[in-house]
Amino acid sequence: MPRAWQHLMQRDAPVPGMHVCCLRGRPGSDWAFRARCDPALSISLLLEGRIQITIDDGVPRMLESGHTLWVAMDRGHTITHEWQGRTAFHMVHIHVGFHLLQDLAGLDPAGLPACLRPSAGMGQQTSIMISRHLQRIAAEIGQCPCRHPRARSICLHGKVLELLAAVIEHGAQVVGDVSMHGGGCTDHHSLMRARALLERHGDEAWSVPALARAVGLNEKQLQAGFRGVYGMTVHGYLTRIRLDQAIGMLLAGCSVTETAQAVGFANLSHFSKVFRLRHGMSPRSWLREFRNPRFDPSSG
CATH class of the missing domain: 2.60.120.10 (Jelly Rolls)
Incomplete structure (x- = not known):
C-alpha cells in the first residue's frame, strides 16, 4: 500500500x-x-x-x-x-x-x-x-x-x-418488497408516499392528521403503519430525517443556527436538545469530535 x-x-x-x-x-x-x-x-x-x-x-x-x-x-x-x-x-x-x-x-x-x-x-x-x-x-x-x-x-x-x-x-x-414488512397498515404504497413527503419536505410543520390526509389514510392506519414498517412514530421518523439532514449541513460548513432553521426546528434550543438526545453531545461538540477525532490510529 x-x-x-x-x-x-x-x-x-x-x-x-x-x-x-x-x-x-x-x-x-x-x-x-x-x-x-x-x-x-x-x-x-x-x-x-x-x-x-x-x-x-x-x-x-x-x-x-x-x-x-x-x-x-x-x-x-x-x-x-x-x-x-x-x-x-x-x-x-x-x-x-x-x-x-x-x-x-x-x-x-x-x-x-x-x-x-x-x-x-x-x-x-x-x-x-x-x-x-x-x-x-x-x-x-x-x-x-x-x-x-x-x-x-x-x-x-x-x-x-x-x-x-x-x-x-x-x-x-x-423494490417494493412488501413481504419483508410487518405492521397494521396494509396500504404499503401510501406509507411509502408518506415517507417520501417527509423526506422531501422535512422542514415543514407536519402533523399526523395533515400527513394522513395527504396520502389517503386515517391517523390510526398511518401511525400503526409507521410503527410496523419503520419501527417508530411519524414524529420520531420526521425527527430522524431532520437530524440526518442536519448532519449533512454541518459537515458542509453551515452554522448550527442556520442548520436548525433550515431543517425545521422552531428554535436553536430545541434543536440542540434533540441533537444531544440522539448523539450524546451538542451540535458544536459533535462537529469538533468529527473534525478532530480523539482516536489515534497509532495507539491501537
Whole structure:
C-alpha cells in the first residue's frame, strides 16, 4: 500500500467476518489494487472522490461522490479497486461475510431484498445516491471516538449492524418488497408516499392528521403503519430525517443556527436538545469530535 494512502486509512475487524475501512484526506496520487474476497455483502459509501470497481473480469463501474455501492456475492470473487486520490477522498467501506449475516440475524442471501440478492452465482450490484440516513451512519462510523480496542470494536459492531439494517430496509423499499414488512397498515404504497413527503419536505410543520390526509389514510392506519414498517412514530421518523439532514449541513460548513432553521426546528434550543438526545453531545461538540477525532490510529 502506498504510504500516502496508508496514513489516511483506519481498518478494523470488530468481529470475525466483519471488516470496516475508513479513509479520509488528500492522498495526492491514485491507487489500484486487486483483492480476493469470500462470499459477502460489501457496502461502499463514497462521501468524496471517485472509485472504479470491477468484479472479477466484468464491466468496470464508476462510483461518484455522494453515492453508495452494494455488492452481494454468494461465491468467492475478485474485486479490483481504482481509487482516484488527487483530490479530497472520503470513504467508508463495510464487508460482512454471509456466514456472519446468518449467525447475526438468520439472514442468508435468499432472504435479502431483490436488489441485494445474488442469484445463480452471478452476484448483485446496486448503486444509489447516499441518503441522509446512510450519510449520518457513515459519519458516525468514521468518527468513532473510542480509544480502548474492545470498546472500539463494540461501537463499530453496533454501527455496522445499524448500517446493514438501513441498507436492507432501503433495499426492500426500492423494490417494493412488501413481504419483508410487518405492521397494521396494509396500504404499503401510501406509507411509502408518506415517507417520501417527509423526506422531501422535512422542514415543514407536519402533523399526523395533515400527513394522513395527504396520502389517503386515517391517523390510526398511518401511525400503526409507521410503527410496523419503520419501527417508530411519524414524529420520531420526521425527527430522524431532520437530524440526518442536519448532519449533512454541518459537515458542509453551515452554522448550527442556520442548520436548525433550515431543517425545521422552531428554535436553536430545541434543536440542540434533540441533537444531544440522539448523539450524546451538542451540535458544536459533535462537529469538533468529527473534525478532530480523539482516536489515534497509532495507539491501537
